[in-house]
Amino acid sequence: MRFLFKTDYEDDIKLFPHSGYWVSYGILLALLLIAPYVLSSYLMSQLVFVCIYATVGVALLILTGFTGQASLGHAAFLAIGAYTAAYLQKYNVPFPVYFFAAGALTGIIGAMVGFPALRLTGIYLVIATISFALIVEEILARWESVTNGNEGMRVKTLSLLGVTVPRDSPTFYYLCLAVLVLTIVGTLNLLRSPTGRAFVAIRDSETAARSMGVNVALYKVKSFAISAAITGFAGVLFAHKLSFISPEMFTLQLSIEFIIVILIGGAFSLHGAVLGAIFIVMIDPFLTYLKDDVPGMIAGIAAAFGAGKATAGSIQSNVAAFASLNGLKGAIYGIIIVLFVLFEPLGLYGRWLKIKLFFQLFPLYKRATFKRQKIYVKSERNR
Amino acid sequence: MSYFRAENLSLHFGGLKAVDAVSFAVEKGEILSIIGPNGAGKSSIFNLISRIYRPTSGRIFFEDQDITEEPPYDIAKLGIARTFQNIELFENATVLSNLLVGRHRHSTTQLWQELLFLPSVRANEKMHRRRVEQVIEFLDLEPYRDKLISGLPYGVRKVIELARALCSEPKLILLDEPSSGLNVEETDDMSFWIRDMKSELGITVLMVEHDMSLVNRVSDRVIALNYGRVLAMGSPTEVQQHPDVVAAYLGA
Numbered sequence: 001m002r003f004l005f006k007t008d009y010e011d012d013i014k015l016f017p018h019s020g021y022w023v024s025y026g027i028l029l030a031l032l033l034i035a036p037y038v039l040s041s042y043l044m045s046q047l048v049f050v051c052i053y054a055t056v057g058v059a060l061l062i063l064t065g066f067t068g069q070a071s072l073g074h075a076a077f078l079a080i081g082a083y084t085a086a087y088l089q090k091y092n093v094p095f096p097v098y099f100f101a102a103g104a105l106t107g108i109i110g111a112m113v114g115f116p117a118l119r120l121t122g123i124y125l126v127i128a129t130i131s132f133a134l135i136v137e138e139i140l141a142r143w144e145s146v147t148n149g150n151e152g153m154r155v156k157t158l159s160l161l162g163v164t165v166p167r168d169s170p171t172f173y174y175l176c177l178a179v180l181v182l183t184i185v186g187t188l189n190l191l192r193s194p195t196g197r198a199f200v201a202i203r204d205s206e207t208a209a210r211s212m213g214v215n216v217a218l219y220k221v222k223s224f225a226i227s228a229a230i231t232g233f234a235g236v237l238f239a240h241k242l243s244f245i246s247p248e249m250f251t252l253q254l255s256i257e258f259i260i261v262i263l264i265g266g267a268f269s270l271h272g273a274v275l276g277a278i279f280i281v282m283i284d285p286f287l288t289y290l291k292d293d294v295p296g297m298i299a300g301i302a303a304a305f306g307a308g309k310a311t312a313g314s315i316q317s318n319v320a321a322f323a324s325l326n327g328l329k330g331a332i333y334g335i336i337i338v339l340f341v342l343f344e345p346l347g348l349y350g351r352w353l354k355i356k357l358f359f360q361l362f363p364l365y366k367r368a369t370f371k372r373q374k375i376y377v378k379s380e381r382n383r
Numbered sequence: 384m385s386y387f388r389a390e391n392l393s394l395h396f397g398g399l400k401a402v403d404a405v406s407f408a409v410e411k412g413e414i415l416s417i418i419g420p421n422g423a424g425k426s427s428i429f430n431l432i433s434r435i436y437r438p439t440s441g442r443i444f445f446e447d448q449d450i451t452e453e454p455p456y457d458i459a460k461l462g463i464a465r466t467f468q469n470i471e472l473f474e475n476a477t478v479l480s481n482l483l484v485g486r487h488r489h490s491t492t493q494l495w496q497e498l499l500f501l502p503s504v505r506a507n508e509k510m511h512r513r514r515v516e517q518v519i520e521f522l523d524l525e526p527y528r529d530k531l532i533s534g535l536p537y538g539v540r541k542v543i544e545l546a547r548a549l550c551s552e553p554k555l556i557l558l559d560e561p562s563s564g565l566n567v568e569e570t571d572d573m574s575f576w577i578r579d580m581k582s583e584l585g586i587t588v589l590m591v592e593h594d595m596s597l598v599n600r601v602s603d604r605v606i607a608l609n610y611g612r613v614l615a616m617g618s619p620t621e622v623q624q625h626p627d628v629v630a631a632y633l634g635a
Contacts, residue, residue: 009512012479013505186498193497193504194483194490197476201484204473211433211471212551213459213488222494268475 002360015188032177036170044173048241049281050274051176052234057261057273058183059230064259065268066196067223068203069117072255073129076136077228079250080106081235086153086245087146095160103232110228114221133255140247152246155239167241176237183230184270190226199223253330260333264340266347275348287329295320385444386411386587387555392441394427394611401427403611404441409555414581414588416598418622419608420631425591426468427611429557432589433458433465445555460488464553466544468560468591470537478527478535478543482518485550486511518549521584522576538569545576549584556580558590562597570597577601595623607631 004017016022036044056074063069081102088098113132120128140147147153158165158172165171190196198219201209206216239245257280264279265272299316307315322328344351358365385408394402402424409415417425430436432443434455442451445461453461464485473481489511492504519525522542527535532543541564548556561577562570574597580586592598598605598619605622607614615625622628 009509009516012512013508189500189504190497193492193500193508194487195494195497197480197484198487200476200480201473201487204475205471207435208467208471208473209484210435210455211459211465211467212484212547213456214484215454215456226494 013192015185015192033174036173041168044170045168045241046281046285048167048173048176048237050277051173051180052238052241053258053261053281054274054277055176055180055183055234055237056231056258057265057277058180058187058270059227059234060258061262061268061270061273062187062190062199062230063223063227065262066191066203067199067220069220069223070122070126071129071227072126072252072259073113073133073136074227074231074258075250075252075254076133077106077110077231078235078238078254079136079140079245079247080109081232082155082239082245082250083140083147083153083235084232085236085239086155089156095158099233099236102236103229106232106235107225107229110231111221111225113228114224117224118217118220130252130255133250133252137247137250140250147247150247152244155243155245157243158240167243172240176241179233179237180274183233187270195219195222253333256330256333260337263337264347266340266344266350269349271352272347272349275352279348283332287332291320291323295323385409386446387589388444389428389432390442390444392428392431392443393439394424394431394436395439400611402431402438405608405611405613406441407606407613407616409587409589411587412581412585413603414577414590414601416602416605416619417589417591417608418593418595418598418605419614422610423608423631424611425608426559428608429465429559429591432463432557459551459553462552462554463557464548464551464555465557466541466548466559466561468563470540470544472532472540472544472547474533475531477529477531478524479515479529481532481543482515482547482550483511485518485547486514488551489514514552515550518546521549521579522546537564538566541565541569541573545573549580549586553586555587555589558588558592560591560593562592562594570594573597574600 002018002020004011006012011017016025035047039047056078059077060071060074063071084102084105085098088101093101113129117125117128141150143149157167158175160171160175163171165175187196191200198209198214201212201214202216202219202223210216242249261276261280262273263276265274265276295316298319299312302315303309303312340347346353387409388406389408390406392402392405393400405424405428407415417428419425427436431438434453438451442449444450445463448461450458450461473484476484490507492501492507496504519528522545524539524542524546527539527543532540535543541561545558545561548558558577561573565573577588577590578601581588588601590602602619604617605619606616607622607625607628609627609631614627614631615622617625
């Protein structure tokens, strides 16, 4: 086990507490950089989605994880980013301009959502953000002169400084990766400065934050704006990756997926957002597998146990019908959330921390180390 | 003019007069204790000063400035810090970041500078960190710097709350029952710190306290309240011998 010996205040500020981090993150970055030359095009495409989802995950983490303001409206912010990009593209606006315009517009709208949300907490805030998302969805479907309504909009191939960047090219992947890395670094910077600490203070005790001089309303709006702006940036990339956008892509289910990203990633950490993004993106191939292969497999098993050909066939078609049910994805998400909240409240990253600690303390690991305990009931009087 | 002044301060919840036309003044550099039975309105006065409640009537002055209408977050900026009766720490953060939030009123950096963590932000952070370290040393909190609040015992949390208030370099500090839940030894420590705050750091102290031995040891003056009204004001012994105070505590 390593003991950090701090000799300078800088040691409390720097991002990597010791040299080991440089090695491990260096290796990770190198692997990510050579990924396009090693992985299949399908996996590369999934990796791009991981980057985009993780970016949104980090954005949502700033708002929900650090500031404590739940949101089920992030699909709407993503949509605003995506549609801004698609709309400005029609007028031949260059990529850097509409990229930042999308972020700025989404940030402003995020701040506007933040204002009415100031008076709401908990479940009421969730309802307010859902309503916002529904309103945006409706506007996208009805405002046909701009959004082309339910027919959706085609997004032209990205062109960066005169070079076209197809959506399955390594360059596009590097772009998404760069946005993700910059988002993470920016967030880490924020967390080690007064603003980030004010966010955490608001999450844990608004009364105390206020009495320490934090303008709670201002920082909540800031948090909404930052979170929305980052999601807007991700929305531009999302639009380019899909090359076609329509209102039904930005539904409540997508917002729930983003919540799952941070919930399953867990432990209120940026690591968690990335792990959660990997999880949510990889669940799709799993569902496809469920749809394509499992019915045949079950029928095969049934046949092996002596079921007749007709019975096996009917089992196969029944299972196939079940696997392609409309709400199945939502149901599976629901089950996943419930299981994680019950059995792994610290999420995937929490599990990783436990595994790491197990090896660090090897013969001395105590199971109770991460046991949740509540020692004091906090006063609710001043809320 | 007094350093801090409350004039005819009232707080009514419907028909209940939690604080009823209370006037008092705090001189610069003194330790003033407010005592009284449960429900006398002591904590309500604190909540009025830090603007958690809005006074029904009356005015509050600090350094000859009317602060009755200031927004709550500006009270800290003026140099008034407080602790809470039922500890209000940021549970899921480390001791260090709790204390650094105390430095919030001194932060000058802009959001975009912080996103890039410019050298100016870094320099500011180091400065804040140094100031926090001075408070850590003052209150002997060295063993807890990187610990999460949620894992610390009550006595330590109490001290950390005091530390967080001190980190904001206040001119006036409001201590809401600093010794509640502390054992005898911890209460002794607390009384030394309160006196040191006055003598070494030059902070004016206004505190609500039930522990009479602590009140006697540290206070310059004492105010006794009951049912939102001032019963007596004066030196600790004077107030404790005042017939109304005796009646309020023991029954007439």
